Amino acid sequence: MMTAHLTSTHGVTGAQAGIWYGQELIGTSSTYVVAQAWECLAPVELSALASSVAGAIGEAPGLSASFGMVGGEVVQSVGRHEVDTVAVLDFSGHDDPRAAAWDWMRRRSREPVDPATDPCFEAVVLRLAAGTGGQSPAIVFVRAHHIVTDFFGLGLLGRRAAELYAATTSDTEPRPAWFGPVEDVLDHENHYRDSGDREGDRTFWAGEVLAADAVASLVRHAGRERTSSVLSHTRTIGGTAADHLTELGREQGGSWSDAVTGLVAAFIAGRTGTDEVVLGYPMMNRLGSPAISVPTMVVNVVPLRLTVSAWSSVTDVTEAAVHGVRRVRPHARFRGEDIARLGGHGRPRIWLNVKAVDDRLRLGDVDTEVHSLARGPVEEMTITIRRTLCGEIEFQFDGDESVLDATGLAVLGADIVAYVEEAAQPAARGWRWPGWAAPAPRRRPDRPVPCPVRRLWSTNSAGRLPGSPVASR
Incomplete structure (x- = not known):
C-alpha cells in the first residue's frame, strides 16, 4: 500500500502541463474531472473486488501524485496521497439501489478536485443488494483529475483489476505486475522534445x-x-x-x-x-x-x-x-x-x-459494462x-x-x-x-x-x- 510520506518528485508530460495551466486558468472547477462506472452485470465477491481494485491502484504510483510549480516548471510528487484504499458503500437499503447509486456517482463526478492539494484519484465499490453472503451486484466508481490519467489509463487499470479479481476468486496466482514506471514515459517525451522528429x-x-x-x-x-x-x-x-x-x-x-x-x-x-x-x-x-x-x-x-x-x-x-x-x-x-x-x-x-x-471488462465470469460519467474539458x-x-x-x-x-x-x-x-x-x-x-x-x-x-x-x-x-x- 502506498503511504503519504514516500514521495518522489518528477517532471510531467506535455499533456499534464497543459492540464495544470488550464486548471489554473479556470480556478476551482470540476472541468478536468474524469469518471467511470464499471457496472457488474451479475453478482460479484465484494471483498475480492475491492481488494483487486486497490491492488491495481497500488501498482500505478502516478495516480497518487500531487502537482505544483518548482522553479517555473510543473512537477508531480508521486506518492503524496494514499489513493489505494477502496471503500464499499452500501446502497441496498434504497428503494431503487441502482438509481440511488447513479445519482451519487453523478453528483460526485461534478465535485472539483484541486491537483495541488487534493488526492487526484479515488475508487469506491457500490453495493446494490443486501444479503448475508459476500456476493452482490455492484458498481465500481472511479474518479480522477485528468492530470493523472486519461481514459486509456483507466482502461489499463480496469484490465489489471480484472486480472487480480480472477486470480483471487479462482485461488490462483496473478501474473506479475506489468504497469511500467512513469519515469520511462517522461524520458521518452524528453527525448522527443530534443529530437529532429519534433x-x-x-x-x-x-x-x-x-x-x-x-x-x-x-x-x-x-x-x-x-x-x-x-x-x-x-x-x-x-x-x-x-x-x-x-x-x-x-x-x-x-x-x-x-x-x-x-x-x-x-x-x-x-x-x-x-x-x-x-x-x-x-x-x-x-x-x-x-x-x-x-x-x-x-x-x-x-x-x-x-x-x-x-x-x-x-x-x-x-x-x-x-x-x-x-x-x-x-x-x-x-x-x-x-x-x-x-x-x-x-x-x-x-x-x-x-x-x-473496446473498453469492456470481464471480472472472472462476470461481464462488466464501462460507463463514462465525466469526460473532461x-x-x-x-x-x-x-x-x-x-x-x-x-x-x-x-x-x-x-x-x-x-x-x-x-x-x-x-x-x-x-x-x-x-x-x-x-x-x-x-x-x-x-x-x-x-x-x-x-x-x-x-x-x-x-x-x-x-x-x-x-x-x-x-x-x-x-x-x-x-x-x-
Whole structure:
C-alpha cells in the first residue's frame, strides 16, 4: 500500500502541463474531472473486488501524485496521497439501489478536485443488494483529475483489476505486475522534445494550420462568456446500424471509427455550409511508447482537417476520414497547445473522440459494462463515440453551457445521430448526401433561433423523391 510520506518528485508530460495551466486558468472547477462506472452485470465477491481494485491502484504510483510549480516548471510528487484504499458503500437499503447509486456517482463526478492539494484519484465499490453472503451486484466508481490519467489509463487499470479479481476468486496466482514506471514515459517525451522528429512535426503542423479554413462552429459565439459548466446528452444507434458502419469503414480500408468520423464531418459541413471541417481529434499517443503500459496522462488533441462537402457521397466522406487520420497520426506527438501557437484560427471548437478500442471488462465470469460519467474539458461541444457491450454505438454529447442550452444540445444530438444512422445504410453507399440545413441550435433561451431544423433533400433531373439515389457529380 502506498503511504503519504514516500514521495518522489518528477517532471510531467506535455499533456499534464497543459492540464495544470488550464486548471489554473479556470480556478476551482470540476472541468478536468474524469469518471467511470464499471457496472457488474451479475453478482460479484465484494471483498475480492475491492481488494483487486486497490491492488491495481497500488501498482500505478502516478495516480497518487500531487502537482505544483518548482522553479517555473510543473512537477508531480508521486506518492503524496494514499489513493489505494477502496471503500464499499452500501446502497441496498434504497428503494431503487441502482438509481440511488447513479445519482451519487453523478453528483460526485461534478465535485472539483484541486491537483495541488487534493488526492487526484479515488475508487469506491457500490453495493446494490443486501444479503448475508459476500456476493452482490455492484458498481465500481472511479474518479480522477485528468492530470493523472486519461481514459486509456483507466482502461489499463480496469484490465489489471480484472486480472487480480480472477486470480483471487479462482485461488490462483496473478501474473506479475506489468504497469511500467512513469519515469520511462517522461524520458521518452524528453527525448522527443530534443529530437529532429519534433521539428519535422512542427513543420507539418505549421503547414496544416496555415492552409486550414476557419474552425467549424455549430453555435453563435458573439458576446460569449465562457463558463465551466457542461451539459450532457446521450443517444445510441442499434447493432444493425453499427454493423453497417463497420462494413462502410472496411470498404474504404478503415474501420467503423473512420466511417462515423466522416459522417459527423459531413453533417457539420452541411450545417455550416463549408467544404472543409476542422475537428479536434484526440490521439492516444501510446503505440511505440512506454506509455502503452502506464496509467498516466498523455492523450493529445490535434486538428483533423477533412475536405468533405455535404454533397459528397457516403463513401467519399469515409475515404476522406481514413486518409485524414492517417495523414496526421505520424505527427500526433506535437502538442495541440503548441499547434495553436503556430497561428491559424485557433483550436477546434468541436472535438470528436471516437473510442475505437473496446473498453469492456470481464471480472472472472462476470461481464462488466464501462460507463463514462465525466469526460473532461469542453471547448464548444465534444462528441464521444464508443461501442457498447451489446454492440450498439453510443454517442455522448457534452456542450459548453455558455453557448448551448439543454434543448439545443438534445436537438443537435438527435440530428447528428439520425443523419449517421440513415447514411450508414448499405443502400446509401453511392448517394450524394446533403447536410442538415438550419441555423445553429439556440445559444441561450433568451436568444432564440427563429426557424426550425429541417431536412433538405435534393432531387435529380428525374425528380426522384427523398430516398432515391442522386446522380453523381
